[in-house]
Amino acid sequence: MRSCREDVLAFTKQLVAIESIVNTEGEKRIAGALRELVSAFPYFKKHPSFVTMERTVQDEQERYNVLAFVKGTKGTSSRTVILMGHMDTVGIDDYNQLKEYACSPDELMEALQKEELPPSAKEHLESGDWLFGRGVLDMKSGVASHLYLLRHYSEHPEELDGNLIFLAECDEEDSSHGVLSALKTLQRWKEEHGFQYVAAINADFVSPRYAGDENRYIYKGTVGKLLPSFFITGAETHVGSCFEGLDPNFLAAELTKQINYNPELCNEAFGETTVPPVSLKQMDLKPSYTVQTALSAYVYYNFFIHSWSPKDVLEKLKQQAHLAFDNALQAFADRYKQYSSLSGEPYVELPWKPRVFTYEEMEQLLIAEHGEAFTKHMDEWKAVLLQDATLDTRMFAARVVEEAWKWMKDKAPAMILFYSSLYSPRIELTGKTAAEEALIAALDQAVQDVQPAYPHPIVTRNFFPYISDMSFVALSDDEAGIGAVTNNNPGWGTKHYVAYEDIRKLNVPVINIGPYGLDAHKKLERMEMTYSLEMVPNITDRVIQHVLR
Template sequence: MLNCREDILAYTKELVNIESIVNTTGETTIAQSLFKTISSLQYFSSNPESVVLEKTTDDDQERYNVMAFVKGKKGKSNRTIILMGHIDTVGIDDFNQLKEHACFPDDLMEALKNEELPTSAKEHLESGDWLFGRGVLDMKSGVASNLYLLKYYSEHPEELDGNIVLLAECDEEDGSHGVLSALKVLKKWKKEHGFEYIAAINSDFVSPRFEGDENRYIYKGTVGKLLPSFFITGAETHVGSAFEGLDPNFIAAELTKQINYNTELSNEAYGETTVPPVSLKQTDLKPSYTVQTALSAYVYYNFFIHSWSPKDVLAKLKEQAMIAFNNALTTFEERYRNYSEISGEPFVSIPWKPRVFTYEEMEHLLCEENGDEFIVHMNEFKQSLLKKSELDTRMFAARVVEEAWKWMKDKSPAIILFYSSLYSPRIELTGKTDDELKLINALDQAVETIQPEYPHPIVTRNFFPYISDMSFMALSDDEDGINAVSKNNPGWGTKHYVEFQDIRDINVPVVNIGPYGLDAHKKLERMEMKYSLEIVPNITNQVIQNLLSKE
């Protein structure tokens, strides 16, 4: 067992003390500090080309990744393991009056003694084996563990038959510009140094799956995450003549009723099931108050996948949208008939039928009808939208669909289904390749070796259940699945783009061995020090040794 607790605790506090909220200058500050720390180590003083402060590419923010490598001297192997973790955090506004202490664990824990706390948090605070603060769990203690191992092997390269690469990436909490930029450096190093990437170990946080769950989880592979989005058009009318039009908000409400928490849309694979979709935004697109009903509405949902592809998800959601549209029209007609009966006004048959298009289908139709004129107009429109910095990728996509809709000859109510944000690909780790099998075996052996040192069960599962940068280390989707993303994202190639070939070029099996704790992204974020500072680095180290040992 490595005697690493105090060193990793010190690194954790150093990192946490730097407020590195995503999309702020703090991301640059922490990267510069970490670069300086690594550069000061003797190995990197002697080998300055082995550590880089690398600016992200195609990013409207100035921020950096820190990447470093140690070449082992135990043998001549080029097998290389990537240790990865993100250095950005979510914001600290939730700390309210304790905001000034959020990034200073010792001060925060002292201040929390005067707060009303839930029983478990109070017990953890008093126990002496939990550390509180923004980023201690998600995920600076994980980065600190990786940093310790980098330092250890820089001092003991004779124990390493192969190489390790440290990737400390920015922007995990938003757009993953960090890891996507880092792929290019990994490819460059692969070419320059002959690195043969055989595994990646992420160190993101893990938590109990349910109340009373005592297991500490390690994950093989990761959940995928999509943001299916719906642009919904209605038939405008004055509110005084409500039944002469169709409110798109009414359809949107029915759509959310159909999709939200719908377990038919939970994806089971290898005995593990994703949580069902839930809405993240629902709004109409009226710019201001009028007494006309809205022309259009916009709604999008979080959608996790284990084995479905983005193409599968479009097919399933198109079916659900048709059901919702039918239900909306049925309810509308019932209420219209009831109103006609009680008001004495005549009932007029409703003229609308449910219509659902994917963005790819609508765009194909409009290109066929209008040719180059439509294509040129939409390209110019997207370029003009890019100048509006207040538009994120999701609203940018909605505005593109809204503009394209204006070209539709038949403007009767419809639902347009598309993707409006980053796709974080799912990764299945099943042992189907030699590298996967070796990583699974190395992990199992490591857990078996370290488990006696820790009282709670250390359990492996198949899919890391949260969004993480693990997603960009390999692809389980085929070409059709990926094309469903690019062809159905209206901002693709302008506001949003991912070079999936970079992922294929690295394509390394990945596991998550990370700190354990509770309340990530919340005021009482905390990590258990015994597991996070002692067990995590030792399991990670065992995996490294198992993978790089002579067979």
């Protein structure tokens, strides 16, 4: 076991002290500071071209990744391990009156002594083995662990039979511009230096899975994340004649009832199950108050996957949308009949039937009907929309669908299903390749080596349960799966683009060995120092050695 606690703690505090909230100038500052720190290591003074700070591409923000590598001298192997982790954090407004201490762990912990705290947080604060502050857990202590190993091997390249790359990326907390930009650098280095990428080790945080869970988890592969979205049209009417029209908000409500928390939409693989989808936005697109019902509504849902592809998800949600539409029309008819009975007004049979299209289906229909006039108009419309900086990728996509809908000849109520944001691909690590098999064996051996020195169980699982940059170093989806994303995102190629072919070229098996703690993204974010500062770097180090052996 390497004695590394104080060194990793010092690096952690150094990084935490630099406020690096995503989408702020802080991301630029921390990259500059980290490059300066790494460049000061004697090895990089001797090899200055082995460390670089590179700006992200196709990004509205100015921010940078920091990358460095050490070439081992123990042998002539080209096998290369990538150590990766993100430098950015979420905001600090939740610290309220303690905001000025959020990035100063020692001062924050002193101030927290005077606060009313939950019993577990109070116990941790008083234990001497927990560190509090923004980014200590998510995930600057993880970056610090990798930084420690980079420094060690830069001082002892004779212990390395192969190569080690350090990647500190920006923008993990928003759109992953950092890791997606870094793919180009990694590919260039592969060609220039002959690196053979055999494993990537991420160091994002891990937490208990439930109250009382004492396990410290290491993850092979990661959950995938989609944002399926629906543009929903109704039939407008004056509210005084409400049964003469169909409120799209009524359809949206029934759709959310059908999808939200639905266990049928949990994806089980290798004995592990995703949480069900949940709505992240539900609104109508009415610009201002009138007594007319809305023309359209917009909803989107978080959707995690383990083994399903984006194509599978579209098919499943199309079925769910049909059910919801049918249920909504049945409820509408039942209430209309009740109202007719009460009022004495005649009941008129409903003219509507459930209609659900994917965006790709609607677009193909409109191209068939209108040809170049439609495609030319939509290209021009997207160019205009791009000038509106207030539109994120999700609202941009909604506005594109809304405009396309205007070209539909049959404007009877419908639901249009599409993707409106970044797809973070799922990664399965099953041992199907020699590289995967070697990484799994190395991880198992490393945990076995270290477990006797630590009192809590260190347990491996198959899917990292949170969104992370692990998703962008390998690809488990086939072309049809990725095609379902690219063909059904209305902003694809304009507002939103991901070079999935770059991910497929890299295609390196990835695991997550990260700091352990609680309350990431919250005021009481904290990490356990013994596991995070001692076990994490030692397990990671052993994996590196076993994989490069």
